Amino acid sequence: MPELPEVEVVRRALQHGVGRFLIRHVEIRLARTVAFPMGDCAAFTAALTGCQLTSWRRRGKYLLSQLVRQGRPAGRLGVHLRMTGRFRWLNGEDAPVCPHTRVRFLGDGKELRFVDTRSFGRMWWVPPGTAASRVITGLQKLGPEPFAAAFDGAYLERRLRGSRRPIKTALLDQSVVAGVGNIYGDECLFLAGIPPHVASDSLSRGQLDRLCGQLVQVLASSIQQGGTSFRDFRDLQGVNGNYGQTAWVYGRSGVPCRRCGAPIQRQVLGGRSSHWCPHCQREGG
Numbered sequence: 001m002p003e004l005p006e007v008e009v010v011r012r013a014l015q016h017g018v019g020r021f022l023i024r025h026v027e028i029r030l031a032r033t034v035a036f037p038m039g040d041c042a043a044f045t046a047a048l049t050g051c052q053l054t055s056w057r058r059r060g061k062y063l064l065s066q067l068v069r070q071g072r073p074a075g076r077l078g079v080h081l082r083m084t085g086r087f088r089w090l091n092g093e094d095a096p097v098c099p100h101t102r103v104r105f106l107g108d109g110k111e112l113r114f115v116d117t118r119s120f121g122r123m124w125w126v127p128p129g130t131a132a133s134r135v136i137t138g139l140q141k142l143g144p145e146p147f148a149a150a151f152d153g154a155y156l157e158r159r160l161r162g163s164r165r166p167i168k169t170a171l172l173d174q175s176v177v178a179g180v181g182n183i184y185g186d187e188c189l190f191l192a193g194i195p196p197h198v199a200s201d202s203l204s205r206g207q208l209d210r211l212c213g214q215l216v217q218v219l220a221s222s223i224q225q226g227g228t229s230f231r232d233f234r235d236l237q238g239v240n241g242n243y244g245q246t247a248w249v250y251g252r253s254g255v256p257c258r259r260c261g262a263p264i265q266r267q268v269l270g271g272r273s274s275h276w277c278p279h280c281q282r283e284g285g
Contacts, residue, residue: 002061003184005219006227007058008227010086014063021105022052022107023051023105024107026044028044028103033102033103033116034103034123036136037125052068052069053065058179059139060139064079064126064132074128078124079121079122079124080121080136082120082121083118085102085120086115086116090111092109092110098115100117100119101113142175145177145179146177147219153205153212154205160200160208162201163200166270167194169269172185172270180215184218188214189211192207192213192215193210194207195278249275253275257279259280260280264276
């Protein structure tokens, strides 16, 4: 599933590569992709036809674009890529429509195409004057962004007080911190020298400060490298992200640690695979 870096890479590409795209026609090829208005593809199509997609912003793993029609606000388009969703931008190109194309936004020889192999991706139209969180209810549950000033060791200390769940499981909780998933949970724990299975409330303030700092650094590094493409992620031009080639532990079970040479371990926590080095990530370290 695309995590914060991959979604941020897509946001930047949409902002700078697509620009103020005018939608002349919307073709919905899979009805359940439209989450709002639920079950009303005609209303979704009518709401977006004639609109420009202007500024894009990201919240956690969600994307939101401001819609403008004839110079006036026309609501917003919300998108969640889920496991395999991705955008493809066609600027004057005539490319065959693949069977996994779910929504097509067409206009003036250009096309923004939403492709989703697993079909879990969702889109919402947020009417003008309506808070996005009222329509996209998942936004209500999100914790702070990792890059926000509010996300620091003091915040994690308060938020995780009394929690015995593994720290890796806590990092994947979107109400604790927005946008972090399996890949970067593993990576930041390695860099902070913290095993994924230790109880959240057993960590010292120093460890939590270190964890926050390493999370910010690994996310920033991945964004710079275009994200991670272990499976399905591609940017708007179909290009792979490069972070996976330099990952410290994620997806490297049984492979020697890049630091110490010990075999990387894999264990399941909360139904998700975790990868870690038993030498570099010692309890109490």
